[in-house]
Amino acid sequence: MELTEEEIEFGYALGLYSVAGLNEYNIQLLRYLKEWGDNPREEYYPPGMSPTALLVYNLMLYDGPLYGRYQMHSHLLSRVLSRVEFDQSREVPDQIALYPDRATFERGENKKMRTKPGRAIRRILPFLTDKEVDQMVDEFRNQIAIDPSSYVFKSGETQEDFVHAYSHEQAPTANLDTTPNHKSLANSCMRHEFDGQSVHPCAVYASGDFTIHWAENKYGRIAARCIVRNSNKKAGPIYAVNQIVVDLMQERLDDLGVTFARNGDWNGAELLLIEENGGYVGPYIDIGPQALAVSSDGSSLVISDRGWIDASDYDGILHSDGRSEQCSHCEEYYHDEDMAGRTEDHDQICDDCAYNHYTRCDCTSLWISDCEIETVHLIRYGTETTESWGPNAIRCYATWIPHREEYWHDSDVIYDVHTTPITSADIDEGAWVMNDDGEYVPASEYEEQTDEAA
Numbered sequence: 001m002e003l004t005e006e007e008i009e010f011g012y013a014l015g016l017y018s019v020a021g022l023n024e025y026n027i028q029l030l031r032y033l034k035e036w037g038d039n040p041r042e043e044y045y046p047p048g049m050s051p052t053a054l055l056v057y058n059l060m061l062y063d064g065p066l067y068g069r070y071q072m073h074s075h076l077l078s079r080v081l082s083r084v085e086f087d088q089s090r091e092v093p094d095q096i097a098l099y100p101d102r103a104t105f106e107r108g109e110n111k112k113m114r115t116k117p118g119r120a121i122r123r124i125l126p127f128l129t130d131k132e133v134d135q136m137v138d139e140f141r142n143q144i145a146i147d148p149s150s151y152v153f154k155s156g157e158t159q160e161d162f163v164h165a166y167s168h169e170q171a172p173t174a175n176l177d178t179t180p181n182h183k184s185l186a187n188s189c190m191r192h193e194f195d196g197q198s199v200h201p202c203a204v205y206a207s208g209d210f211t212i213h214w215a216e217n218k219y220g221r222i223a224a225r226c227i228v229r230n231s232n233k234k235a236g237p238i239y240a241v242n243q244i245v246v247d248l249m250q251e252r253l254d255d256l257g258v259t260f261a262r263n264g265d266w267n268g269a270e271l272l273l274i275e276e277n278g279g280y281v282g283p284y285i286d287i288g289p290q291a292l293a294v295s296s297d298g299s300s301l302v303i304s305d306r307g308w309i310d311a312s313d314y315d316g317i318l319h320s321d322g323r324s325e326q327c328s329h330c331e332e333y334y335h336d337e338d339m340a341g342r343t344e345d346h347d348q349i350c351d352d353c354a355y356n357h358y359t360r361c362d363c364t365s366l367w368i369s370d371c372e373i374e375t376v377h378l379i380r381y382g383t384e385t386t387e388s389w390g391p392n393a394i395r396c397y398a399t400w401i402p403h404r405e406e407y408w409h410d411s412d413v414i415y416d417v418h419t420t421p422i423t424s425a426d427i428d429e430g431a432w433v434m435n436d437d438g439e440y441v442p443a444s445e446y447e448e449q450t451d452e453a454a
């Protein structure tokens with residue numbers, strides 16, 4: 001295939017380094033472009049190729065079944081594909097619209113011809129075999145002109161469901177009108193596998209408070225996903241790969257009575273608590289407040305505007321500016337520095353509640369509700385004193401002395417001949433005395449015995 005002088009000149013003018021080295025496929029592209037009247041002096045920018053043109057471009061140069069079969073000159077190919085304005089038809093989605101010839105092109109936009117995808121591809125790349133054209137048409141139907149009925153919708157609440165929807169291989173991306181509630185899956189920062197940590201950050205949504213809805217294409221690749229809070233049916237954004245599947249997911253959510261969450265609609269929802277690398281495994285959370293607190297029993301994370309764990313990070317481990325904890329008494333969240341400590345039930349309480357409603361047990365150092373605290377008598381350095389004890393300490397280390405109506409520390413309780421518990425106070429007061437056998441007897445009985453002996 002010999003190039004004419006004129007064609008060689010045209011090629012150099014297009015900015016090709018070596019026109020002489022072009023193979024026959026690229027020569028065909030060059031001639032096509034010359035016939036189309038491409039202006040070589042026109043400033044060349046990487047064109048805003050249509051998704052369909054970009055698909056053909058990528059299939060010829062980068063991936064898919066045709067990769068490596070033809071050595072295409074990327075500069076020539078992109079110039080041809082953008083020059084003919086090769087695109088999916090707006091009227092008939094399974095067809096392609098393009099200018100049939102230069103004359104029509106010059107007459108303008110509304111003179112595009114609509115044709116079957118195979119014919120359109122063959123017109124631009126006439127050297128492809130029938131089989132190759134069929135393969136390219138298949139890709140067009142799989143990635144651009146998608147059959148809506150080919151999508152399968154699924155939902156679930158387990159860690160596996162969340163991780164699958166987030167990190168499984170994604171379907172190819174096509175046209176999508178993005179809005180705050182309809183986002184591009186390709187741009188999601190949470191779609192990676194997060195190999196470096198024990199679980200994918202989205203796994204923490206599997207607390208039972210959330211459901212993940214997702215769509216798979218016919219190859220099982222993820223085409224859309226959306227997280228919904230179960231209690232109020234408030235959803236995060238839909239992330240999807242194209243407009244068709246966004247619309248289908250939207251319909252599905254509408255049918256389920258789900259609406260999009262606003263700031264605060266996920267407040268109080270729980271996430272799994274998984275500590276790792278000095279932080280907590282967790283995703284970027286789309287719905288504000290992007291903050292988490294540790295629940296009062298320490299078993300889960302809670303979305304809360306009082307939280308100190310920052311959930312606006314993308315790196316999979318969320319960090320805290322101090323620890324945030326819930327007071328089991330007033331149920332508010334506080335920075336850990338403002339917490340008083342734990343109760344006998346191992347619940348955390350805040351400083352304010354501790355001051356107003358609790359007393360610290362002198363035995364266990366745990367906080368005891370004022371209505372449960374008891375006074376316990378004991379002997380310290382030979383002197384009777386009292387402490388405040390909680391029920392557990394009482395049960396383990398104190399004895400009720402019925403005749404005194406007092407609790408006494410076990411180590412200061414002795415038993416008389418009748419195994420009645422008495423205290424050193426009873427002895428000091430003379431109510432019990434030691435008999436000749438070294439046993440304590442009530443003073444009244446001792447006098448009787450003495451009287452009898454006399």
Ligand SMILES: [Zn+2]
Pocket residue numbers: 327328329330331332349350351352353354
């Ligand atoms: Zn409190």
